[in-house]
Amino acid sequence: MWDSIQSVFQPTTSPPQLYRNLAVALIGSFVLLALLHRFLGPRGRRWLIAFVTFVGGLYLGLEYFLPVRTAVLWPTAIPNPNPDRGANLLTPGIEPVGIMMSVIGAFTVGLGIYSLCQVHGRSLGQRRPGWHNSLAFFLAMVAMLVFGFWAHYLPKVDEASAVMPVPRAIYEMLFSGLFMPLQAATFSLLAFYIASAAYRAFRIRTAEAGLMMAAAFIVMIGQVPVGAWVTSGLPTTGALAFFRLEALGEWIMTWLNAPAQRGIVFGVAIGGLAMSLRIWLSLERGTFFSEQG
Amino acid sequence: MAEPRAGFWQRLQQIPRYYVYLLMAAVVIWQILFPIPLPIAPSSATQGVYDAISAVPDDKLILISTDWDASTNAETGPQTEAIVHACLQNDKRFAIMNLHPPMGVKLANDIAEQVAEQYGAEYGVDWCNWGYKYGFANVLIAMAKNIPKTIGDDFYGTPVAELSMMQGVEDIESIGLVIEITGLATITETWIGLIQGVYGTPFASAYTAVMAPGYYPFLDSGQMQGMLVGAKGAAEMEALVTRPAKASVIMNVQSWAHVLIILLIVIGNLGFVLARGPRGQGAP
Numbered sequence: 001m002w003d004s005i006q007s008v009f010q011p012t013t014s015p016p017q018l019y020r021n022l023a024v025a026l027i028g029s030f031v032l033l034a035l036l037h038r039f040l041g042p043r044g045r046r047w048l049i050a051f052v053t054f055v056g057g058l059y060l061g062l063e064y065f066l067p068v069r070t071a072v073l074w075p076t077a078i079p080n081p082n083p084d085r086g087a088n089l090l091t092p093g094i095e096p097v098g099i100m101m102s103v104i105g106a107f108t109v110g111l112g113i114y115s116l117c118q119v120h121g122r123s124l125g126q127r128r129p130g131w132h133n134s135l136a137f138f139l140a141m142v143a144m145l146v147f148g149f150w151a152h153y154l155p156k157v158d159e160a161s162a163v164m165p166v167p168r169a170i171y172e173m174l175f176s177g178l179f180m181p182l183q184a185a186t187f188s189l190l191a192f193y194i195a196s197a198a199y200r201a202f203r204i205r206t207a208e209a210g211l212m213m214a215a216a217f218i219v220m221i222g223q224v225p226v227g228a229w230v231t232s233g234l235p236t237t238g239a240l241a242f243f244r245l246e247a248l249g250e251w252i253m254t255w256l257n258a259p260a261q262r263g264i265v266f267g268v269a270i271g272g273l274a275m276s277l278r279i280w281l282s283l284e285r286g287t288f289f290s291e292q293g
Numbered sequence: 294m295a296e297p298r299a300g301f302w303q304r305l306q307q308i309p310r311y312y313v314y315l316l317m318a319a320v321v322i323w324q325i326l327f328p329i330p331l332p333i334a335p336s337s338a339t340q341g342v343y344d345a346i347s348a349v350p351d352d353k354l355i356l357i358s359t360d361w362d363a364s365t366n367a368e369t370g371p372q373t374e375a376i377v378h379a380c381l382q383n384d385k386r387f388a389i390m391n392l393h394p395p396m397g398v399k400l401a402n403d404i405a406e407q408v409a410e411q412y413g414a415e416y417g418v419d420w421c422n423w424g425y426k427y428g429f430a431n432v433l434i435a436m437a438k439n440i441p442k443t444i445g446d447d448f449y450g451t452p453v454a455e456l457s458m459m460q461g462v463e464d465i466e467s468i469g470l471v472i473e474i475t476g477l478a479t480i481t482e483t484w485i486g487l488i489q490g491v492y493g494t495p496f497a498s499a500y501t502a503v504m505a506p507g508y509y510p511f512l513d514s515g516q517m518q519g520m521l522v523g524a525k526g527a528a529e530m531e532a533l534v535t536r537p538a539k540a541s542v543i544m545n546v547q548s549w550a551h552v553l554i555i556l557l558i559v560i561g562n563l564g565f566v567l568a569r570g571p572r573g574q575g576a577p
Binding site: 060087091094095097098099101102105106175176179180181183184186187188191192194195196198199200202203204213217220221223224225226227228229232246250253254257258259261262264265 | 308310313314316317318321331332333334336337362363364365366367396399400403427428431432434435438439442443502506507508509510512513522523525528544545547548549550551552553554555557558560561562565566
């Protein structure tokens with residue numbers, strides 16, 4: 001029985017079988033969702049989501065924490081795929097569960113595209129202010145999709161001898177020649193904004209602000225080669241070496257910054273644990289059920 | 294006489310922003326066209342990454358997770374390039390993979406292809422690209438148990454199990470070092486929580502300068518073997534592999550840009566203090 005469950009999640013290499021499985025899975029999923037939607041009321045849906053969330057969390061938690069290689073946790077009736085490595089009763093399910101979660105997650109990409117098309121389609125159809133941005137979105141998406149897929153599914157050629165096929169050349173132009181520089185340029189504008197903002201906002205109004213500015217100057221200069229150049233006259237060993245700007249900068253990062261960051265990490269981890277528990281037990285109802293009344 | 298003086302100090306605090314932008318642009322262009330060579334000395338964090346690469350046993354792979362995109366390319370691109378140089382100079386086989394954002398896999402592939410050509414390294418033998426894998430933590434959990442099944446096909450659509458360098462690669466025990474290159478928070482925590490912490494796989498990282506301060510505790514605790522900090526880390530790694538390239542130029546630019554920002558802050562504060570007068574009159 002265990003083998004037959006496992007075989008459901010094995011990748012298939014035969015195209016007819018793949019398409020048959022895809023069709024069965026899609027139709028089955030839609031029928032199941034339609035039935036649940038038809039026969040389950042809001043209360044029933046809440047319980048179903050809470051149950052699936054709880055079982056999913058319980059499975060992953062138990063697989064992670066349960067000890068390995070004990071007779072109780074690994075009955076001999078079930079073949080152990082990795083007898084030499086850490087595994088418990090739940091370990092064989094990790095791979096299919098991971099695939100299942102990835103597939104469910106992949107559907108959210110489709111949902112995102114649908115949502116974007118809906119918003120921008122409405123804006124374009126009704127000629128709202130800024131409709132030309134929506135038009136740019138559709139043109140960009142269609143161009144990348146068409147040429148991306150076209151280039152991907154072109155038959156492979158010997159790269160040394162062949163000229164780059166037109167679809168691939170257009171895709172490269174769109175990706176490397178347009179998209180990449182646009183994204184990099186947007187991010188690089190930060191340098192200008194930071195310079196302007198630091199000049200306008202950074203004022204020593206208190207002693208604490210002065211202390212912060214001194215630390216910032218040391219780190220800013222210590223993190224770049226000009227810092228090492230400024231204090232290059234100081235020896236690299238001995239007590240005076242500590243006063244080289246790069247050494248001072250590293251000292252601030254490791255002795256002052258790291259403990260503060262460690263405290264933040266601990267705080268965030270405890271907060272994350274509490275939040276995970278609330279989500280796992282479906283106590284964080286505002287997240288899932290606020291729309292359903 | 295007091296009024297014009299105060300006006301001057303006030304104006305010193307209110308230099309129009311387009312002058313600031315112009316100054317910054319001038320510094321950047323000046324250093325790109327006429328760079329002043331500055332010394333680059335590898336820090337202990339960068340040396341840690343290099344040593345971790347050198348220490349990987351020959352029968353194990355280095356896994357480079359390139360989770361970055363064009364927005365951080367100025368820092369993470371040179372980091373990736375310098376790390377690939379270090380791997381190939383030390384005759385270590387490596388695999389690239391990508392968890393998020395998806396475009397990182399192509400950008401890193403282009404870099405690896407160029408560097409591999411310089412060393413005569415062959416795809417599938419010395420290095421490979423596992424491609425973008427959707428699922429994040431699920432991918433790591435599953436990969437730790439079975440790499441060929443979890444990864445499936447590589448960047449070019451070939452099953453990774455068919456690549457010669459992947460023969461004998463089963464699970465996370467086949468990985469000698471994970472190097473995470475990213476501009477995104479939380480990915481490191483996932484690697485450390487699910488891979489380094491559980492299986493003891495050596496871990497090193499490369500971050501953008503702005504996010505690196507948050508990861509010093511992991512370096513301090515020994516969970517990270519080393520860390521490249523922004524373009525500085527990349528330039529230091531370039532110095533270690535004796536291949537000065539883009540990051541070294543960037544560090545020249547960044548050096549003088551930092552000096553300019555510091556000067557601007559000093560000028561602003563000078564105006565602020567002097568406009569107040571000896572007893573704080575006229576403070577804005």
